[in-house]
Amino acid sequence: MTATLPQEVRDAFERFVTCEYTTIDARQQPVTWPVVPYYSSGAPTLDTTTGLGYPKKANDARRNPHVAFLFSDPTGSGIESGIQVLVQGIAEVDDRDLDANLERYERESAIKLPRGRSVKLPRMLHGISAWYVQRIYIKVRPERVFVWPEGDLAKRPDCHGTHLEEVRSGHSEEPLQALEPPTGGGVAWDERVEELGARYRSAVLAWVAPDGFPLAARLPVSLDRGARRIAFGAEPAGLPLVEGRACLTAHSHDPDFKWRENFQLRGDLVRAPEGWALVPHKLVGGLELPNKCILGRYRDTMRRSMGFQRTARRELRRRKGHTAG
Helix, strand or coil, rough: CHHCCCCHHHHHHHCCCCCEEEEECCCCCCEEEEEEEEEECCCCCCEEEEEEECHHHHHHHHHCCEEEEEEECCCCCCCCCCCEEEEEEEEEEEEHHHHHHHHHHHHHHHHHHCCCCCCCCCHHCCCHHHHHHHHEEEEEEEEEEECCCCCCCCCCCCCCCCCCHHHHCCCCCCCCCCCCCCCCCCCCCCCCCHHHHEEEEEEEEECCCCCCEEEEEEEEEEEEECEEEEEECCCCCCCCCEEEEEEEEEEEEECCCEEEEEEEEEEEECCCCCCEEEEEEEEECCCCCCCCCCCHHHHHHHHHHHHHHHHHHHHHHHHHHHHHH
16 A cells, blocks of 8 residues: 555655554563664565564564554654654564575665664674674555654544544454553663653653554653653544553664664553553663764673574574474
8 A cells, every 4th residue: 555655655664764663562562662664665565674683573573463663753864844654554574584684684774874884783793793684574564554744643644544434533443352451560760761851852652552453653751750650741633542551662863873772661551630641660771872982882782692692593493493394
């Protein structure tokens, strides 16, 4: 359906340096990370990748192919309209030929990020970077596309591939699924949480809709320190918020992608007297290249690389075992 979408939507798919990709894990917890999207005009799918050493984005999609892409941060794209686009789709995981995936990844990344070239690790790390350069592709066929042409989430989105009455009512013709109860437990709170509302004036909230697809929206955030929760300064029109498990993701990156930073909070979306809020139960840091000198950027990655390497070796053994069987 992408070929029939408005040109400004297809431009966002092609030119945004990052978008927010949401999967639903085995516990029905939505998980959102910033990723680099790859799209060619008229292509049937929107694609992204993950490294063999950190395959959760692919494993979750393989288990539950209902995923979403949110295009909400235009940094580095040259697009100034404010457009935001939410894509719900069905994912296919492509890891049949890792060598071909690497060739495609290097080719597309050189086009997507011609100045940053941050997808290639420094030469001194090449010997230990197999966990990163061996790529798994995730190809998403859009089912529904919601468009806010000027990024005003107080207005109902333009909808493609779905019945408008579904959006207005908050219901879908898809069969409803039983949602998992809130996670509960302790509250996660540290210095990164304190960045919300200050360094990060907005963040991406993701939750699971009654039809089983993830929904996501970039909302203004502030801290309710007394109640130990994150408050949202707006509610997205046309997207039904649902109490239960949710994920809040904050991220930023250099326009040329020379550095990128991100983290997420997993917790419970609740309706408070003052409005919707997230009670955070777990803080998860992502794979980052911090905004530091080049050695500082790669120090943390090098420190974590042993674990990534072990995961990559395990994934390769599993694939060889399946082939032999």
